[in-house]
Amino acid sequence: MIRIENLSYAIEGKEILRDITLDVPRSGFTALIGPNGAGKSTFLSLIARLEPLQTGSIHIDDLQIGQCSDRDLAQRLSILPQVPDQPPRLAVRELVGFGRYPYNRGRPTSDDGAKVDHALSVLGITDLAQRSLDTLSGGQRQRAQIAMIFAQDADYVLLDEPLNNLDLAGTRTLLVILRNLAEQHGKTVVMVVHDINIASRYADRIIAMKEGRIVRQGAPDEVIDKALLHDVFATDAMVLSSDFGQVVLV
Amino acid sequence: MTTRHTFWAGLIGLTLLSFLSLFIGVIDVSPRDLISDQETFELLVISRFPRTAATLICGSTLAIAGAIMQMLVRNRFVEPMTAGTGQGAALGVLIVTLTMPSASIFTKMTVASLVALASSLGFLAIIRKMPPTQPLLVPLVGLIYGGLIGAAVTFVAYQADLxxxxxxxxxxxxxxVLQGRYELLWIAAGVGALTYLAADQFAIVGLGRATSINLGLNYSQVVLIGLIAFSVVSALTVTTVGMIPFVGLVVPNIVSRLAGDNLRRTLPLVALMGAGLTLICDILGRILRYPFEIPVGTVFGVVGAALFLWLLYRRPQHG
Structure with missing residues (x-):
């Protein structure tokens, strides 16, 4: 479980997060939604210890952010970073191999090799293993990054808007993979996403943020309604109920 | 051909070149004289061997320094000798020369390393604020920054008649380069060799801060280690033979294009090619206007630029 207590965060005097207390239960696929500037990305980067905490505390099971060792945490929690503008000239297999770094500190064993192969096959990029990242499309690169996270084999996987720059097919493939991570592999997946419909369709749980606070949380059916769109997103859009969940007509 | 094969082939080539370098110079020396003539042997020990060793060490360590800096800064167009580190080292030597004229060479080297490190930190602090969408700003700012420090050095030296x-x-x-005047470079060689231990860390840092932290790396610590490594190498080079530009820029770029960015695999290649190209340029500099010499930096500028252009315009093969 990710346990967040009294978390506040300010940048140059401007409050980004205001006294957030929240439990994200183990396993399942959680979507973090909210309008621009709600503090979603900051929230995620604090959980992933990319920025130092100011007030409040975050626990990943028994590990406390800021207190535990970086290496222990890297085996427990991973974050998918934004894909760099200028991709490195690394073979896909080399990048995915770095996912094992928290375990082997650069001295890979045959077990690590097997885990890397497994990650490549789960992400369906075995045939790209020897290709250099700078020769791949955006979607393929994104999958290579996720294969690295998969090889890292942490219980908690955080993703900050992983769907940017992906086309329809790429988006769907990635979402199916993430669902699969949560369902088949028992991972706890937390994703910041802009598209409410994607959150509604794929997530088990939605957390809605506004102005640095958590305003709603729960199953998609409970959270997504006209009131949410009006209060949180400040827009009047229609919500349709379908067999596949709530659909927002943008 | 795999990276490993390329490396061994290159190493053999480099050995032959080094041997050749021992027998090129104003005084004619042939391997046969070596056994019969005591003076020839002394010439070799006092001048030719130190010169060849210094060239190999400077070439390889400057190339390594460039590769590491490019990873830390995440920009392929920078190198310590043009982005303020080399100029900082010169400033350090100047400060020692002015304030403690009788200081030992070791003191000189230490101060040069410290000022070089401070200059590198300054460069990092400046470019941190730059938009990542404008990668060409970084080398430009580096050139200006290095130019400013270089100008300060020249101004102070002019005032002090130095x-x-x-x-x-x-x-x-x-x-x-003579026996007794280049030995400090062996420290640079040691530092260069030690960086290989952190090759993985530097490669991960090259993927960005978020990826580094995600993989449990102490990001700031690795950056600092890298900074110290390339600052010390630059400072030692500047204090013993002077600034040699382009090696740190051209060599890592060529290797990256041919063999990729996984430093664990490519750093030996970077060192080898740095040593080889620098030695070739020094040999050329010795024979082109024989018996006069062309400085290695000048030759390297021409050869390096030609090689680099060829690489840019041929079809990409890697991947």
């Missing part, structure tokens, strides 16, 4: 001195540090060449 212009001739700084000419030695600002334009590197190997003709002055």
């Amino acid at each position: 212009l001739q001195y700084i000419g030695v540090w600002m334009n590197g060449e190997f003709s002055g």
